[in-house]
Amino acid sequence: MSSAVSADPANKPSRIPPLLKNFGFQIVVGLVAGVILGLLARSLAPAADGNVNWLIGTLKTIGSSYVKLLTVAVVPLIVTAVIASIANLRNVTNAARLAGKTLLWFAITAFIAVVIGIVLGLVLQPGAHTTVTGEGKAPSTTGSWWAFLTGLVPSNFLGLQAKASDDGAISLSFNVLQVLVVAAAIGIAALKVGEKAEPFIRFNESLLAVIQKVLWWIIRLAPIGTAALIGTAVATYGWDAIGSLGVFTGAIYLGLAIVGFVVYPLLVRAHGLSVKQFFTGVWPAAQLGFVSRSSIGTLPVTERVTERNLGVPREYASFAVPLGATTKMDGCAAIYPAIAAIFVAQFFHLELGITDYLLIVVVSVIGSAATAGTTGATVMLTLTLSTLGLPLAGVGLLLAVEPIVDMGRTALNVTGQALIPTIVAKQEGILDEDAYNAPRTDVYADESEEPSPVAA
DSSP: OOOOOOOOGGGSOOSSOHHHHOHHHHHHHHHHHHHHHHHHHHHSOOOTTSSOOHHHHHHHHHHHHHHHHHHHHHHHHHHHHHHHHHHTGGGOTTHHHHHHHHHHHHHHHHHHHHHHHHHHHHHHOGGGSOOOOSOOOOOSOOOOHHHHHHHTSOSSTTOEEEEEOTTSOEEEEEOHHHHHHHHHHHHHHHHHHGGGGHHHHHHHHHHHHHHHHHHHHHHHTHHHHHHHHHHHHHHHTTTTTOGGGHHHHHHHHHHHHHIIIIIHHHHHHHTTOOHHHHHHHHHHHHHHHHHHOOHHHHHHHHHHHHHHTTOOOHHHHHHHHHHHHHHOOTIIIIIHHHHHHHHHHHHTTOOOOHHHHHHHHHHHHHSGGGGTTOOSSHHHHHHHHHHHTOOTTHHHHTGGGHHHHHHHHHHHHHHHHHHHHHHHHHHTTOOOHHHHTSOSTTTTTOTTSOOOSSOO
């Protein structure tokens, strides 16, 4: 009597080609699809009521929904990850030195970036090569050092802020720096309490695991989100908006390229690491930052690749990457305000002296913290202009190309936010170089082994 042996479905070979299962390939497909959909959307006629056509509306809805999903995960992710990592500080003997080195490298790279921005502004003269007319409109929101200091104090348990829109809907926002302060306080308190806090620490670790599982599902939607976001950008902005600000836009992207493809690779090589491995590892975060234009929205993915692809330990990455997402912005807080400030001065025929250029450097190196928890670079630019005594109305002159330059700025921001923890971990001898040098083709392929999407 023979018995039939049922085949184990788990052992059946997959009929899906490995290339199609590769996450990086899916992202590339999303980018290409987004460009095609964006061009198609631009060719369609507007809706009968004068609003955007159905395709642009669909792309905007899908893209914004994906960014919202990522943003929603940020608060519980940071709170649980920071608490868990502080609880594990007993296993890290050099935590203070790691923090100090991280801040030092933030400052060093910001200094290099702002100097490059100043040089490009002086050489290319963007304010003297523009056909923009008008005085511009002063921004409604400006940056200040006092706002940064007061912003460190949470207004409630998680620093959540409610705002009513014109239609009566209530939307919630948050300050990431405040969330970090609250989470750090809870984690330190748990350490001080000792054995009585063990159930809380175990619960927090379980909650973090659940959040990571949900976050993994969100990250797997990245190809769809990428297609929608890049499609929206192509359909809405195209490249028509560059117009009379072409020299300014070109100067910004040239500065971003020099920092991203010259300075960063030199730092990677100087620490004995592969440049190719770094860029292939950080690619998912960089591309999502480019299309989403949000360092905070990209934060979960940036944390994931910093730990999973680049080999930065969890205990360190869970601090360094969120901190970088609020204070490490070589694109928004160094290159852009430097070139933009020079543009404004040239446009209004105002002379800048050596003291003014030194002030630009100082504001860029330590001033990005004053914009923590805000979006875009407008606040940072207003802080720079007000420090120099330049007209804030100059900000309005640059709004036409803001979405276009913001894509490149954000991509550089998140790349730097992953770079610094990597080189500091290498200096301290705690970088997992096996993970760093691992092939990238199947980093995301095995869904049965869902690696921690963030540092925990």
